[in-house]
Amino acid sequence: MTPRTILVADDHPLFRQALKLAIGRAAPDATVLEAGQLHEALEQAAAAPRLDLVTLDLRMPGADGFSGVAQLHAERPGTPILVVSSADAAEAAHRARAYGATGFVSKTAELAELERAVARALDGVADPLPEPTGDAPSDIATRIASLTPTELKVLTGVMAGKLNKQIAFQLSVSEATVKGHMTAILRKLGVLNRTQAVLAARTLDLAIED
Known part of the structure; x- marks a missing residue:
């Protein structure tokens, strides 16, 4: 079986390490690519022969709003995108899903929760959405x-x-x-x-x- 490839897109090196640890537990066979800016993530996504998952920070350099989700989804529409962000989940999770994300997990989550979120995304399981606090996305x-x-x-x-x-x-x-x-x-x-x-x-x- 060809080893899986996962792209970790986040501008904080320490948080990338935390995500890599969670990925190592959920998918020990995976090759992990890293990107600290959106343009790097897009370049990696375009060049990778195989890409099984992208974990994405909404607020990394080069990304405003949900542009990172939209652009990565357009580049690799068949690849699950797991948004890992400090944004308010009640609203951001709905908007991220509308732009093509599979799941959403908070940066404040424990390592075990990050691991479970990665495993669900790799399995193609969409997370249940929390109740929105504002208007639903158009x-x-x-x-x-x-x-x-x-x-x-x-x-x-x-x-x-x-x-x-x-x-x-x-x-x-x-x-x-x-x-x-x-x-x-x-x-x-x-x-x-x-x-x-x-x-x-x-x-x-x-x-x-x-």
Whole structure:
């Protein structure tokens, strides 16, 4: 059996060590990759031949809101994402799930609880969600989670105020290709124009870095 591969994405080295300890107990055969910033996590996710799980901190450098969840889910839609965060679970767990995460566990959890969360995520078992304290996330979040990696990069460019030709240059594609992706984005999000797409993403805390 091919050894499993798990990506630990967190900017705190000591907490990465704690997660690696929990992973070692839940999946002693696993190869563990590490990333301290979102762009490193995305690069590792794109390059890994096999990726069985990502543990992700919501507030690591390069990630705002739930952008890390959305981008990693777009990059590896078949890979479970376990959010490990100090954010309020009652609300964040629901939003993380809407963007593609499998589970949510607090950074204040004991090692045994982290181990159980890792094991459940590896088994593809979605955690039961706590009662939300605010409004439930809109289905726009689920629609954003359906975007491909390239479509999400185009949306990122639009949110940064870039023109189609600037996005095309950044992605090394033609302007016509960007327009095609934009058409698909509007259709998937159920909006009519670029402004509505940006407003929908920002309203749902999908703040992506420039």
